[in-house]
Amino acid sequence: MTFHFIGVGGVGMAAVAELLAARGLSVTGSDRAASPNTARLEQxxxxxxxxxxAGHVDPEATxxxxxxxxxxxxxxxxxxxxxxxxxxxxxALALAATGLDFVAVAGAHGKTTTSGMLAVALTWAGEDPSYAVGSTLPGGASGARLGDGNAFIAEADESDGSFLNYTPSIEIVTNVEPDHLDHYGDVEAFEQAFVEFAERRVPGxxxxxCGDDDGARRLVSAAGGRTWSYGTDGLVPGVEAHVAVTITGPASATLVLVRDGRDMARADLSLAVSGEHMLRNAAAAWAAGLELGVDPGLMAQALGTFTGTGRRFEHKGTIGGVEVIDDYAHHPTEVAATLRAAREQVDGRVLVIFQPHLYSRTKNFAEQFAKALDLADSVVVTGVYGAREEPMPGVDGDLIADRMVRGQFVxxxxxxAAMISAEARPxxxxxxxxxxxxTTLxxxxxxxL
Structure with missing residues (x-):
């Protein structure tokens, strides 16, 4: 059987193509330009x-x-x-996962980091999982791998509803915070899609x-079935168990799995990445590891080896005492969490170039973006990266910058890039x-510098 991927250089597409090739299937693909992803696929x-x-397409290919x-x-x-x-x-990803325990990680944000954490930790713990993560892993390793273990970890993309094509054994939902309203139309439809996703679980x-997210708490109430919650805010009604997260430092926490009022498992967590959002993501991965049969202490130790995925607070270099970081944050909550983490790690100023992603998202969340970005000391907002969308009249980066205290539109x-570089000091x-x-800047x- 032959598979032909159109747009094979995309992160998500490349991961699936690599997995099918690892299964011994014939795989071809095309993209408009060569890239590190296409080079890795050729290898x-x-x-x-x-x-x-059209000549690239084998008439017999899927x-x-x-x-x-x-x-x-x-x-x-x-x-x-x-x-x-x-x-x-x-x-195609579901095909690649045939016969394995599918762990699907969903949420408007946090799913790449959480799935990456779980993949790295299970590998370190000796479970040899398969995975499809939408970014590179620590050390620049591919986000796709076919292992010999029983677990298959994958991001479940809600942006177009395609996460409803999966039938997972374990589902992690990091949050149900409104996004992709260009596809869903309204918040109610967006949240209903997550209910349908929860209903896709295999029996049992x-x-x-995440019990700290209002949308996820509503999901727990609507979903039924076996459910665990996790977070700092306390028990969510109706769950089978709860992972209580007690934060003890910027990158440390105590995790306790509580069931029927009793402590069932406990571990101290110390991460190589900082931020409260990272500790929550790690708690979700820890819970999944326990469900997969990994010892609680070993799972916590394994999570401590995770150093981040590509484009998630990724260090790109330091010149003249100025550190340059690249980050994928493109939703107000992600922006705020990333900037708070930056505040914990730098003594000087935080200077940001923010490129809005999608005209619809910029229009819907301009006020929230402005508030989140004002956590930085200085921000230059660029023109919108439209991706799949056509421009909207009156919608550009100035819609955000004009609502900010410390922002300007260029x-x-x-x-x-030239402006922010000239402004920086050691x-x-x-x-x-x-x-x-x-990211290319x-x-x-x-x-x-």
Whole structure:
């Protein structure tokens, strides 16, 4: 059987292609440009074409697409004309996980870090899991691997509803905070999708939900079945067990699994990454490890080996006493959590270049973005990275900057990089932030410094 991936260089697509190739299947793919992901795939035995052309498509291949692929793509068009089998990326991922205990990590934010933590910890603990994480792992390792163990860990993408294609044994929901309203229309529809996701569990499957998030607490009430909660705010009514998180430092906490008023498991956690949000993510991963049969103390120790995924508070270099960090935060809650973590780690100022991602998200959350970004000392907001969306009249980065105390709008991101670099002084931290092309600015900033 042959699979052909259209847009194979995307992080999520590359991970699935690598997993299918590891299973011994024939895999080809195409993308508009070469990238580190396509280079890694070629090393894994995947045939990669640069550019999209109908001639790349084997008439017998199963076609794999993401929601980003447009109907006008010539490879998708020829496949449809021939009547070839077409799968969404999530359906192909489910195939790659056949026969394994599927652990699906969902939530508007935190899922990449949480799934990465779980993958790294289970590997260190000797469980040899398979995984598909939407970023590189510590040391630049691939986010995709086919192991010999029983567990398969994957991010479950809610942005287009594709997480409803999975049937997990364990589900982690880090939060149910409104996002992707361009797809869902309203908050009620967004939250209902998570209820449907919870209902996709196998019989006897476990839902692990964050008790510190209002949306996740509502999910627990609506979902039924086996459910554990975790967090700092106390027990969530109706759960089978709760992981109580007592924070003891910027990167440390005590975790206690409580069931029927009794302590069932306990461990002290010390992470290599800082922030309250990181400790919550680790608590979710710890709970999943316990459900998979890992010793509580060993699981906590294993989580301490995690040093972060790519584009999540990723250190890019230090020049002249100025540290440069790249971060993927593109939702107000993520932005605020990342900036609070930065405050704990730097004595100087925090300077940010923020590139809004999606016109709809910018329009819907401009006020919340402004409040979150004002946690920094100085912010330059660039033009919106539209990704799959067409521009909206009157919606750009100034919609956020105009609501800020310490922000300014500079549409061109290269001009923004020059400005922020000139402003920096020894002891400061410069952060590029967003889910789009802003990540490419770090080399410019380091050169300017």
């Amino acid at each position: 894994a035995g995947v045939t990669v074409y640069v550019g999209h052309d 076609i794999v697409v993401s929601s980003a692929i447009k109907d006008s793509n010539p490879e998708l068009a020829i496949a449809r004309a021939r009547g070839q089998r077409i799968l969404h990326r999530s359906e 499957g476990l839902l692990i939900a 549409a061109d991101m290269h001009e923004a 002891g400061d931290l410069i952060m590029t932030m967003g889910a789009g092309s802003v 770090t080399s410019e900033i380091l050169a300017a």
